[in-house]
Amino acid sequence: MTLWLNIILQGVLVGGLYAMFAAGLSLIFGVMRLVNIAHGDLIVLAAYIALMVTTGLGINPLLALVIVVPVMALIGYGLQRGLLNRTLGDDLLPPLLVTFGLSIIIQNGLLELFTADSRKLQAGPIEVQSFQALPDVWIGALPLIQFVLAIAVIAGLQWLFYRTALGRAFRATSDDQAVAQLMGLDTRHVFAMAMALSLAVVAIAGVFLAVRANFDPSIGPARLIFGFEAVIIGGLGSLWGTLIGGIILGVAQAIGAQIDPGWQLLAGHIAFLVILAFRPQGFFPKVSH
Amino acid sequence: MTKVQHATRSSQIGVTLIALALVALLAAPAWGDRNTLRLLAEMFTYLALASLWNLLAGYAGLVSVGQQAFVGFGGYLLFALAMLFGVHPILAIFIAGPAAALVAVPLALLIFRLRGAYFAIGTWVVAEVFRLLASQISVLGGGSGVSLPAAVILSIAPTRQMREFEIYWFALGLAVVVLAAIVALLRSRHGLALTAVRDNELAARSNGIDVTRLKLAVYVLTAAGTAMTGALIFLMKLRISPDTAFSVNDWTAFVIFIVVIGGIGRIEGPVIGTVISFLMRQTLADLGSLYLLIMGAVAIVVMLWAPKGLWGLVAERFGWQALPLQRRLILTPDKLEAKS
Numbered sequence: 001m002t003l004w005l006n007i008i009l010q011g012v013l014v015g016g017l018y019a020m021f022a023a024g025l026s027l028i029f030g031v032m033r034l035v036n037i038a039h040g041d042l043i044v045l046a047a048y049i050a051l052m053v054t055t056g057l058g059i060n061p062l063l064a065l066v067i068v069v070p071v072m073a074l075i076g077y078g079l080q081r082g083l084l085n086r087t088l089g090d091d092l093l094p095p096l097l098v099t100f101g102l103s104i105i106i107q108n109g110l111l112e113l114f115t116a117d118s119r120k121l122q123a124g125p126i127e128v129q130s131f132q133a134l135p136d137v138w139i140g141a142l143p144l145i146q147f148v149l150a151i152a153v154i155a156g157l158q159w160l161f162y163r164t165a166l167g168r169a170f171r172a173t174s175d176d177q178a179v180a181q182l183m184g185l186d187t188r189h190v191f192a193m194a195m196a197l198s199l200a201v202v203a204i205a206g207v208f209l210a211v212r213a214n215f216d217p218s219i220g221p222a223r224l225i226f227g228f229e230a231v232i233i234g235g236l237g238s239l240w241g242t243l244i245g246g247i248i249l250g251v252a253q254a255i256g257a258q259i260d261p262g263w264q265l266l267a268g269h270i271a272f273l274v275i276l277a278f279r280p281q282g283f284f285p286k287v288s289h
Numbered sequence: 290m291t292k293v294q295h296a297t298r299s300s301q302i303g304v305t306l307i308a309l310a311l312v313a314l315l316a317a318p319a320w321g322d323r324n325t326l327r328l329l330a331e332m333f334t335y336l337a338l339a340s341l342w343n344l345l346a347g348y349a350g351l352v353s354v355g356q357q358a359f360v361g362f363g364g365y366l367l368f369a370l371a372m373l374f375g376v377h378p379i380l381a382i383f384i385a386g387p388a389a390a391l392v393a394v395p396l397a398l399l400i401f402r403l404r405g406a407y408f409a410i411g412t413w414v415v416a417e418v419f420r421l422l423a424s425q426i427s428v429l430g431g432g433s434g435v436s437l438p439a440a441v442i443l444s445i446a447p448t449r450q451m452r453e454f455e456i457y458w459f460a461l462g463l464a465v466v467v468l469a470a471i472v473a474l475l476r477s478r479h480g481l482a483l484t485a486v487r488d489n490e491l492a493a494r495s496n497g498i499d500v501t502r503l504k505l506a507v508y509v510l511t512a513a514g515t516a517m518t519g520a521l522i523f524l525m526k527l528r529i530s531p532d533t534a535f536s537v538n539d540w541t542a543f544v545i546f547i548v549v550i551g552g553i554g555r556i557e558g559p560v561i562g563t564v565i566s567f568l569m570r571q572t573l574a575d576l577g578s579l580y581l582l583i584m585g586a587v588a589i590v591v592m593l594w595a596p597k598g599l600w601g602l603v604a605e606r607f608g609w610q611a612l613p614l615q616r617r618l619i620l621t622p623d624k625l626e627a628k629s
Contacts, residue, residue: 035405035406035407035409035410037354037406037409037485046558049491051303061594086593087593091596092350092352092405093346093352093553093592093596094593094596096352096405096406096409096590097545097589098589098593100542101585101589103585104582104585105582105585107581108578108579109583111578112578112579117495137508139361221537222417224415225413228410229413229414231408232403236407240560262421262424262425262432265421266418266421266422266425269414269416270418272414273415273418276399276402276403277399280402
């Protein structure tokens with residue numbers, strides 16, 4: 001019994017990380033209907049930037065967040081203003097293919113700079129710290145921090161969306177781009193801010209990914225897929241939905257891994273496909289897809 | 290009397306040139322060495338994959354980044370049939386088509402619930418599921434893959450040279466059949482419907498076209514063609530593993546690159562694209578990952594500044610079409626008289 005309780009708990013905590021993958025995707029889809037195929041590779045890029053910051057300055061990866069987050073946000077702003085804004089329009093193909101090309105560029109650029117070797121960020125003693133929640137049930141400090149941070153990120157995004165001027169601009173452009181422009185909003189700037197915010201979340205996710213497990217330039221697409229699955233399971237357009245989606249995915253993977261290590265990823269994908277079959281709108285749908 | 294005319298002067302020239310090229314390619318075993326034949330056969334398989342993806346994405350608007358699911362499915366089916374059931378490999382290629390179509394129907398019902406870019410990632414999830422399932426098949430080597438036994442290879446043809454010629458002609462034949470089938474489809478009334486969907490889905494729907502059914506049919510047909518090509522590809526490679534069979538870079542990224550460079554939504558696009566991208570690959574392949582980086586950058590530049598690709602530029606500038614696909618209504622005099 002406690003074995004399964006532990007497994008489910010681990011799954012829930014990993015789900016927080018997946019929710020962070022998903023929140024960034026959900027955010028830009030909500031504002032500009034853009035699905036960023038390079039999202040996973042940007043997560044890995046953030047991990048490599050964190051690697052450079054931690055080795056260059058000799059600081060803890062969690063502290064490196066104060067540098068990685070603004071750097072990724074700047075990259076996001078520049079990427080949107082310089083490249084992705086040109087692709088937006090009625091046609092679906094340009095954004096899809098340009099972000100697909102971007103994904104290949106980031107992957108191979110990282111491969112060229114850092115080789116295919118696996119890396120990991122060292123966060124020090126906090127990595128192995130844990131405390132007892134129940135008899136025989138232990139919770140790692142780092143997974144817990146990650147989960148709490150995921151909740152904080154989603155709550156923060158929710159607040160930003162519904163309580164601030166920027167959030168109002170996001171919602172207005174999402175509802176009707178032309179009218180938003182007539183009201184004096186510079187939609188190019190609004191889109192770039194959304195992408196900056198998305199990549200700020202990506203930065204946090206990238207650092208935690210890199211602290212928890214080995215990473216190399218090729219693992220981006222799988223992170224995109226986890227994020228995407230969490231978005232669809234949770235319901236398109238809902239930020240809290242991404243947390244539920246992430247948790248369901250994390251728990252499914254944890255249970256799969258317990259049955260057979262080869263089934264970890266498969267169990268997650270199957271959970272996604274089953275939910276797509278029986279509840280295609282996800283659990284907290286906001287927009288139809 | 291009215292009639293629809295497909296051919297133009299440029300398409301007559303185009304068809305003549307294609308016929309000449311075809312004769313030269315059929316005779317390639319007489320003039321080309323082993324490496325040339327191998328390279329040409331690989332180009333034919335990419336031409337088939339790219340033409341099929343172009344039909345799917347360029348005409349039906351179904352942008353899939355998961356066609357490697359069917360390439361790998363075809364490859365694995367060939368290995369399974371040949372190794373476990375003693376089926377002749379060439380026959381296995383023909384079985385791969387209908388088998389993939391059967392698998393594609395329930396898959397389509399599931400992933401058609403996703404729209405646009407989400408559909409694209411959904412196809413990718415399916416391909417990942419296929420890859421993970423393939424690595425669970427221990428009789429086919431699990432995660433590390435398996436080589437085709439010598440007995441199976443010998444069953445194609447007894448000598449190495451005959452085998453190479455046979456596979457070369459088969460690859461050429463497959464590419465020609467795939468292209469011919471797409472041309473025939475586009476010239477039919479379904480092709481007219483498909484072109485209408487490409488240009489404006491809403492308008493097509495309001496003119497009574499059952500868009501969903503049309504898309505389903507294209508998805509299933511493409512799956513069949515892609516799986517047959519995949520089976521042939523892995524018969525040529527003689528070795529299969531989950532990572533090579535379901536590689537997104539080899540079977541999707543490179544294929545999309547070909548179509549985008551050549552011109553999406555035009556039948557000539559993949560042909561031009563295959564030639565250009567193989568030229569690029571042959572000259573830049575020594576650069577390793579830098580070559581893929583350049584490829585990604587070129588694709589982005591073309592997508593942004595020449596979204597219809599190189600053939601699109603040519604076709605718009607000169608009004609050329611290499612194949613008789615255009616529809617022009619010819620009004621014959623008696624009709625005009627009847628009107629006046």
